[in-house]
Amino acid sequence: MITSLAYLGVGSPNKDEWPRMATGMWGAMVADPGPDGAVRIKIDDAPWRIQIHPADQDETRYIGWGVDWEEDLDAVDKALADAGITARHGDADLAAARDVNRILFFTDPWGFRHEVTWGRTAQRSTFRPGRAISGFVTGQQGLGHVLLLMPDIEEGHRFFTRLGFRLSDKIIVPGRLNARFYHCNARHHTLALGQCPPGVAGLNHLMIQVGSLDDVGTGYEIAQQMGIPITLTLGRHTNDQQFSFYHSTPSSFHVEYGFGGLEVDEETWVPKVYDRTAVWGHAQHPDGQGRPPGIMHPLAERPARPADTED
Template structure:
């Protein structure tokens, strides 16, 4: 079934604020704009992996997943039908817009639009970072991970498990945090689910991973220099051991910029439960005070 996070699409009235963040802080590459003037971002040889469309308000437009084989899309259609979820085969025009060969679309019970794709277009040796960096960890591990806020992550556990996500571990801090983490490739988690109040759901953050710890430290300094609102200080997570920091984006959700996350050995991995989110660091940063927890929407 699903084996990677292929891309992410956002709508935002602040799309024109993105290029400076992408180039001056992340070191990623701006691709050619989309047909609607969207900002497209490259992290590797894929034509693009993040797209910020113009919109009247911040919105999670779509979450794009990848499968390894074209036949997996047919199997996924049957699985979704068994779950009572209506899915559609996307048009050739939509596939071309997303720079993939085949695509299916569906909306989950919490109102997120998902696009599952096969045949993402790549151009060899086309990635050119906007500043000197070691590069991003992508390839078979995909773009990174997303954390979705849902009102009942135990219910969601069964749903996403049917799509190919396997539990890596949980973090439970009574009264403060309940989260589940899922892998679908070697990356410790490609999908994370965090508990939020009833009636709403949202995209909390996207994680992008670097190949060098120094890339993360330098980006932290550059974020401060360019006035990017930091939300969590440098720290190391307890479960995936990622060394990272968090910042707010111009479009309400957050980005985790990290290095050194654990990789899963599927045959030997045993899920665990942790009672804290960080071994050290990851303290709330003053500049993040009052920032939204993510792009939130009402659950249908």
């Protein structure tokens, strides 16, 4: 079913602050703007990977996923129906707006809008990095990974594993973190779920991966020179072994800028449990103090559905 993270869309009053950070620090490229003036960030042959729409407040607009085969959209549709959720097929206008051939969309129990797509337009040899980097790791591994915050990750586990996500591992730090990590391609995790207090959910971070350790190191230096707030210092994760740092974006959520993430061999992989997030580093940076955990939104009250009580 779902085999990659294809794109991410947010709304923000600070969209015009994105190009400086994305090109100057990440080494990304700014594509032509969307029809509504959205800033479109491009990191590979896809027309764009991140879209920041004009909005009065920061909001998570949509998370775009990809399937390998057109027919797989039907399987996603059925899996959602089994979970009590009706997906809608997007029309030609929506497909064109996302530069895909086919699209269906739905809202999950935590209020996130997901768009499942097939046939992303490929524009070969069109990416020009904004600074001297070796490039971004995308291809079959997709855009990167997202970490979503929700109060009940057990329910999240039941929901997302229906759509093709397989558990890579858990990180449980008592009193501080309860998180699960899921793969849908060779990337160690494309989706992560982190427990948060009741009543809210949110987008905590997007990870983008570059091709060399030096890309991350130079990015870390440039972030500080440009005054981009670092939230977690350089470090290496226990589970996916990503060498990375985290920084704030102009739109409340964070970005993990990393290198060297582990690749999963589905044939031999066995999930593990870790009791810490980092082998070393990833310390809280003073710049990150007082910042929100992500783009948070209130959870709507909803009646219990049959899927809530399964298993």
